Amino acid sequence: MSYLQLSQPTPESLLDRVAALETLEVTARATGIDGQHFYAGTFVPASLSTGGTNTQGVANAIWVSELRISGNVLLTGISVLLGGTGGTDHIMAILYDQYGNVLAHSASTTVVGTLHTFQRLAFTAQYQASPGLYYVGITTDGTTAYIQTQPAGDHATSEITGQTFGTPTAITPPLTFTAATGPVAMTY
Amino acid sequence: MGYLQLSQPALGVGENIGARMDALEALQLSVKGTISPQGTHFYAGGYVPVSFTDGNDTTDITNDIWVNEVRIRGNTLITGVSYLIGSVGTTDTVIAILYDSSGNVLAYSALAGTTVGTAETFQRLPFVTAYQASPGLYYIGISTNGTHAHLQTQVAGNHNAGVITGQTFGTPTAITPPSTFTANKGPIAMLY
Numbered sequence: 001m002s003y004l005q006l007s008q009p010t011p012e013s014l015l016d017r018v019a020a021l022e023t024l025e026v027t028a029r030a031t032g033i034d035g036q037h038f039y040a041g042t043f044v045p046a047s048l049s050t051g052g053t054n055t056q057g058v059a060n061a062i063w064v065s066e067l068r069i070s071g072n073v074l075l076t077g078i079s080v081l082l083g084g085t086g087g088t089d090h091i092m093a094i095l096y097d098q099y100g101n102v103l104a105h106s107a108s109t110t111v112v113g114t115l116h117t118f119q120r121l122a123f124t125a126q127y128q129a130s131p132g133l134y135y136v137g138i139t140t141d142g143t144t145a146y147i148q149t150q151p152a153g154d155h156a157t158s159e160i161t162g163q164t165f166g167t168p169t170a171i172t173p174p175l176t177f178t179a180a181t182g183p184v185a186m187t188y
Numbered sequence: 189m190g191y192l193q194l195s196q197p198a199l200g201v202g203e204n205i206g207a208r209m210d211a212l213e214a215l216q217l218s219v220k221g222t223i224s225p226q227g228t229h230f231y232a233g234g235y236v237p238v239s240f241t242d243g244n245d246t247t248d249i250t251n252d253i254w255v256n257e258v259r260i261r262g263n264t265l266i267t268g269v270s271y272l273i274g275s276v277g278t279t280d281t282v283i284a285i286l287y288d289s290s291g292n293v294l295a296y297s298a299l300a301g302t303t304v305g306t307a308e309t310f311q312r313l314p315f316v317t318a319y320q321a322s323p324g325l326y327y328i329g330i331s332t333n334g335t336h337a338h339l340q341t342q343v344a345g346n347h348n349a350g351v352i353t354g355q356t357f358g359t360p361t362a363i364t365p366p367s368t369f370t371a372n373k374g375p376i377a378m379l380y
Contacts, residue, residue, distance in 0.1 A: 018209065041229075043236040051238070068226045070261045098227075131262065133227035152237040154270040154310035154378050155229040177310075179240075 034071035040136045040185045041065045041157060043150045045081055049116045052148030053180040054083040057112075057140035060163050062094065063149060064174055065182030066156040067134045073187075075129050077106055077122035080138050081184040083146025086115040091145065092166065093121040093185070094137035095129075100171040103127055103134070108166035112145035120188060129187075135173050138183040141165040150182040157182025228264050232256035232328050232377040233347045237272060240308040243340035244372040245274040248332040251355050253285065254341060255329045255366055256374030257348040264321045264379075268297060268314035271330050271377040274338025277307040282337070283358065284313040284377075285329035286321075291363040294326070295319035299358045304337040312380060327365050330375040333357040342374040349374025 043065075045051025055063070078093035091112045095104040106121035113119035137160070138147055150157060158174030159181040174181075233256050237243060246254070260266075269284035281301025286294045297313035305311035329352070330339060342349060350366030351373045366373075 041236060042231060042234060046238060066227060066229065068229070068261070070226060131226055150236070152240045152242060152272075154312070154380065155227075155236075 034073065036073050036075060036188050038067055038069050038187045040067045041150055041153055041155050041182055042068065043153065043184060045148065045184050048081065052081060052184040053151045054146050055149040055180050057089055057143055057145045057147065058159070059140065059142055060161065060165055062137040062139040062160045062163050062171065063147065063181055063183045064135050064137045064158050064160055064171065065150060065185065067136045067187065069129050069134060069187070070131055072131065073129050075104070075123065075127045075187050077120055077188060078136055079118045079120045079186045079188050081118050081148040082113060082115055083148050084115055085144060085146045086112045088112065088144040089140040089142035090165070091119070091121065091138065091140045092168070094139070094168045095123070095127060096135040096137060096171060096173065098133040098173065100135065100173045102168045102170060105168045112140065115146070136183060136185050137171070138185060139163060139165055148184040149180045150184060151179055153177050226262045228266060228380050230258055230260050230379045232258045233342055233345055233349060233374055234259070235342055235345065235376060237340065237376050240272065243272065243376050244343050245338050246341045246372055248280060248335055248337050248339060250332070250334055251353070251357055253329040253331040253352040253355050253363065254339065254373055254375045255327050255350055255352055255363065256342065256377060258326050258328050258379060260321050260323055260326060260379070262323055266295070266315065266319045266321050266379050268312055268380060269328055269377055270310045270312045270380050271375050272310055272340040273305055273307055274340050275307050276336060276338045277304045279336040280304050280332040280334035282313065282330065282332045283360070285331065285360045286315070286319060287327040287329060287363060287365065289325040289365070291327065291365045293360045293362060296360050301333055301358065304332065328375065328377050329363070330377065331355060331357055340376045341372045342376060343371055345369045345374070
């Protein structure tokens with residue numbers, strides 16, 4: 001049996017210290033110590049109108065980009081940068097895990113907002129994310145509206161075709177970068 | 189004056205403190221394991237180019253190393269470095285080097301050099317041996333053996349980026365990392 005003399009005036013319990021750490025961690029899980037704003041591909045646009053590639057929506061296609069989340073965070077939704085034409089079409093945001101499984105999505109009834117603005121698309125249910133690699137997907141039901149996409153990089157982005165708007169299903173995440181396919185988007 | 193009894197029974201009735209600590213550690217950002225749950229794509233200086241011609245088109249200098257800071261957020265098995273070639277490719281050969289926060293060499297691509305790829309594309313340079321990185325500050329270095337090829341460098345910022353002169357191509361040694369930002373020196377690059 002050994003003993004460690006501590007400097008505190010009262011006896012200290014190692015279990016209490018562990019419990020305090022656990023409490024701190026749980027608090028962090030709920031609030032997100034890093035905040036909620038993680039940009040897809042870490043790409044932050046330099047301009048609302050020319051910060052990416054103006055990309056026409058394709059019905060039943062999903063624009064996908066990798067997304068790195070560095071802390072436990074409660075996500076409300078995804079904010080996407082719209083391109084040179086807004087309105088008319090509907091738009092959905094989808095959050096996938098690193099394997100392409102659907103974790104959360106916004107409603108399918110949201111109309112594309114004003115051109116050259118960030119539009120926030122709230123998930124139907126908030127999602128509690130842990131640190132890790134995720135994918136963001138943006139899809140529309142027509143070809144009128146445009147979104148801004150990432151023009152350059154070497155991370156993982158792609159356009160995934162053959163989807164059904166309003167019915168998000170698992171995807172095979174991209175492994176390489178394809179210009180003008182990854183949406184300029186941010187979690188919030 | 190307090191005392192902490194270190195043996196297991198005094199910590200809790202039937203409590204396995206090791207198991208609880210393991211569970212707690214698993215919740216932390218720096219989880220155990222070799223593969224980062226956050227992926228391996230960390231851009232130097234946190235900068236993602238806006239085009240494949242973005243940045244400064246910088247002519248290579250023999251025996252110089254273009255250095256830029258890179259922050260790794262999780263335990264990550266790094267395969268290599270991808271950098272953005274400038275307006276002129278080919279002819280020269282190139283080496284990528286990973287340094288720790290103090291400038292010590294941790295990993296490098298083939299020391300004989302790899303021929304510079306196509307202009308205005310990202311070229312991936314795998315390390316001779318994949319490097320298991322912990323979270324922290326690192327530096328990426330790009331070096332060529334000639335003055336033919338160009339690379340794209342960062343034009344603005346306030347992080348650590350610079351050029352190290354007087355090096356010998358193919359023999360990476362420790363450097364003194366830059367502590368300020370010098371325009372047109374830090375390579376546009378990404379770990380993978």
